[in-house]
Amino acid sequence: MDMLTLLGTWAAVFFTLGLFSILYRENPWYRIAESVYLGLAVGYQVALDMKYVRDQWGGQWSSSLPMMVGFAIAILISTLWYFRFTKQYFYLYRWPLAIIVGTGIGAALRTVIFAQFTTQIIAQAKLNLWVPTNWLTTVNNILIFIMVPAVVMYFWFTGSYRDSAPMKVVDKIARYTMMAGFGSAFGYTILTRYSMLIGRAQFLLGVTPNPIEAQTAFIVIAVIMLATMIGYDLMQKKKPAKT
Amino acid sequence: MSNILRRIEIPIILTIVATVLQVTPYYIEYKPLDDAANWINLWVLLIVAWATFIGPLSLIQVHGKTVQRRSSGWYYSVIVLVATVVMAISGLPLQEWGLGTKNPVYSWLFTYGQTALSGTMYAIIAFFITSAAYRAFRAKNIESTLVLVAGLFMVMSNAPFFTAAWPGFKTIGDWIFAVPNMATNRAVTIGAALGAIALAVRTLMGIERGYLRGGGD
């Protein structure tokens, strides 16, 4: 393994354990790792965004004079973003923001009514409430048929309607449905979080295709970090209290 | 002149025009409108990309002040600033100068820095969620019992140890996913779709101005 890769492996282990050290308590190893993370996370995207701008210029925008003018106008509008750092001309920052927000809303609004509303309503309406060959599907469809409107009504209806007897039943059905749904969400959250931890653990243990050198780095750096943190705590305990 | 430019109506009108230009061509076939919408869309991609320096500049502004004033923990701010500047500059698409995503510094920092750090940041949550589940998941009433039971069955249905021991865990987990979970999320999707439409209409009417706040105005 070449020197840079070895150094990188040790650095990655250091950063990983540095962040994990927060589980013991707040400490300088964690602060260092966190600071590096903040810096890198903010900086890496610049490369990809600027690559896209350069590629666009190399594509259609430099093909003719009107296109070049169009590109220049887009860049000029984009420059208004940076007036957010001034007090006097802050309001100019709102112009490109307004265009972005409007475009985003418009792009979503075009098809949200179909993709996320009518198609779902149609799927709900198409539920077969009597499947003679499969009693479980029949029961499930009937349950879904009741549960979905109950949850929708739970969120929609406010005010004195909620005190009526039918709404109290609807509320109960809706709450029980949602509780079961949240349980499902919890189960999947556990899977995701542990998957991420397992991924990092595989790296620390050098499980293929991760570099095996990470194992040595894991042991050495973990010992150093624990020793410094526990040692510091013990020293603080031994110090006489200031009066 | 500057008083006219300051008016909130200008960005509101820009929002409305941008929204209408996106929506209308989908429903009305009119080539010039469609072409205008497509060009605006391509402009928007450039405008979004060019905003990329806001993050690093904001960070430099905040942490630069900390370093300047030698406030508490200022040395950590030095680390933040160095990391941001090095990552941003090494990645700039100037292949003639050896910079870009294939630059060794950028590549090294991304592979051994960003990958390790962002992966670990989310992995830590596993510890917190375990501790939280242990402390907070109590069968105090019917509703919390439902969450508890559904949650435990879902956890077991995602673990091969349980599903291999008894396939019923997977069957129950699939049922929870396909019935109450699906019902909840369908209702939320429908509600969210209507909420999105309501928000869009409010924005088009100029009532929704939350995205324009800031700067003391």
Add this chain to the structure above:
Amino acid sequence: MGFIDKLQDIDRRWVYLLTWIFVLFPLIFPLGLPVPIQSESTKWYNSIKNIPDGSVVVFSPMYGTSGMPELFPMTLATMHQLWSKNVKIIVVTFWAEGALVFDMLLRQMDPSAAPYNKVYGTDWINVGYIPGSEPAMRAFGEDMAKTAPKDYINGKDTKSYPIMAKINSAKDVTLIVTIETGTPGYPEWLRQWQEPYKIPMVVGCIGVSAPGVAPYLQSGQVSAMLPGLTSSAEYELLINRKGLAIAGVDAVSMSHILVVLLVILGNVGYFATRRKS
């Protein structure tokens, strides 16, 4: 504090230590626990297997390094299955890190070598990252070459590659394979590609996103879903290509056993305390 009271109040650092033990132990000493193949992974496998020859597939790694532990194994496995087929693949992402994640994939898999023998620019192309989220997805669907004028790997004109000779927009695409972790994600794909062009899509996602996909699975807008590491492990078994997912699935089982035990322990302590008082 009695033993019963302590049952529901174990110091959090002991819980953290137990978590480490339950995760590290099966990784150091693999237990070889059985991994039953379930319906989600089978459906995903069949969805990819049944893509007709000559189809155009848009493959989109819509996640960053934070999602890699859960999604990278399924990305590797899916690309293995796709590159083993006679289909045209366009790789595009609307997440900045997605392009860099795919770079990491190419360091582990070489599509030009055996057994795939795919030619870049003829059988597949990588147009990289396009900023702009949903408007970018819309623009890419309308006109691919205009929105992504250069390819990511060589920086050449996209239109100069043979694969793009007959592919101009989403109308020419047969299937969307998106592997994702958040926004932009499947709702944006649904709104900008699936609904306007009626293109089938399959979604590989982290576990947290899986519950939200359920209504779209039921309505048929999403044809198949692969949620999380366990399903990725099953998929690796189906394509006979064991990787990180299978290596980690024992740890999934052990960690889930720990969660179940701790929750039950906490409730036993709670009920015992309640009865006492």
